Amino acid sequence: MHIDWIYGLIGGAIIGIAGAIFLLFNARIMGASGIIGGLVDGSGKSDWQERAAMVAGLFIVPGIVALLMGGAQTNVTGNLVVLIAAGLLVGVGTRLANGCTSGHGVCGISRLSLRGIVATGFYIGAGGLSVVIFKHVLGVI
Amino acid sequence: MRVLVSFIVGATFGVGLLISGMTNTNKVQGWLDIFGAWDPTLAFVMGGAIVPMAIAWQLTKTRKPVFAESFPSPPDPKIGRNLVIGSTLFGAGWGLAGLCPGPAVASLSYGGIGGLTFMAAMLLGMLIAPRVRTRLDQMATAS
Numbered sequence: 129m130h131i132d133w134i135y136g137l138i139g140g141a142i143i144g145i146a147g148a149i150f151l152l153f154n155a156r157i158m159g160a161s162g163i164i165g166g167l168v169d170g171s172g173k174s175d176w177q178e179r180a181a182m183v184a185g186l187f188i189v190p191g192i193v194a195l196l197m198g199g200a201q202t203n204v205t206g207n208l209v210v211l212i213a214a215g216l217l218v219g220v221g222t223r224l225a226n227g228c229t230s231g232h233g234v235c236g237i238s239r240l241s242l243r244g245i246v247a248t249g250f251y252i253g254a255g256g257l258s259v260v261i262f263k264h265v266l267g268v269i
Numbered sequence: 270m271r272v273l274v275s276f277i278v279g280a281t282f283g284v285g286l287l288i289s290g291m292t293n294t295n296k297v298q299g300w301l302d303i304f305g306a307w308d309p310t311l312a313f314v315m316g317g318a319i320v321p322m323a324i325a326w327q328l329t330k331t332r333k334p335v336f337a338e339s340f341p342s343p344p345d346p347k348i349g350r351n352l353v354i355g356s357t358l359f360g361a362g363w364g365l366a367g368l369c370p371g372p373a374v375a376s377l378s379y380g381g382i383g384g385l386t387f388m389a390a391m392l393l394g395m396l397i398a399p400r401v402r403t404r405l406d407q408m409a410t411a412s
Contacts, residue, residue, distance in 0.1 A: 139289020140317020219394020254360025
């Protein structure tokens with residue numbers, strides 16, 4: 129448990145390197161919600177192959193690595209109502225805000241984007257409040 | 270080549286998410302849970318990711334992209350209503366399930382029925398988001 133932060137740091141650096149490659153090679157910002165959202169609502173039709181390839185890599189390769197590691201735990205709640213509500217909120221929210229943890233968080237903060245910093249402040253604040261309400265007050269998660 | 274780079278980026282991003290523990294919802298919710306057993310991991314992940322990314326942004330000032338004409342233009346500094354409303358809604362869902370879009374895709378193959386349910390709802394949310402945006406804009410002009 130006490131070495132989790134080292135894995136966090138190493139994994140984080142790998143995430144940052146991925147974003148750096150995307151920017152320096154393809155001149156694109158590695159925002160998961162924007163890339164997926166563009167495929168879903170049709171706004172990313174012109175470069176759908178690149179988007180689909182990115183999502184394919186993101187889906188396939190961690191699955192293989194997890195398998196080689198002997199499986200990975202997501203500990204996702206079994207409460208489907210909670211998951212549906214959460215998924216809808218994440219889907220609508222990230223598209224309205226034009227970004228999520230990767231786009232606003234990693235890519236935005238690293239270029240000192242005010243929008244990225246403000247967005248991150250709001251989603252972390254709302255996330256913390258959500259855990260307080262749904263875990264400690266209501267006890268549904 | 271751009272398509273191949275995109276695949277490699279997605280793969281690398283996903284492996285980073287897996288290694289860092291960010292596809293484990295307990296670690297995400299543990300970080301957000303300041304009144305519980307607080308888990309600092311997410312801060313290390315963010316810090317670890319921001320460093321290479323900041324170096325890359327510096328490099329964009331003097332170089333040209335390898336497979337593109339030019340780098341993305343500087344972001345619009347305007348803090349709009351949608352940015353605040355959207356981020357708040359996103360955060361509420363993020364705390365509720367412990368999943369955000371990147372880890373949701375990365376863990377789809379090992380996240381079971383729960384991961385699939387979240388993904389289906391998230392995609393539906395993304396599909397209706399343009400309509401929500403139009404509605405919010407109408408409300409803003411009406412008031």
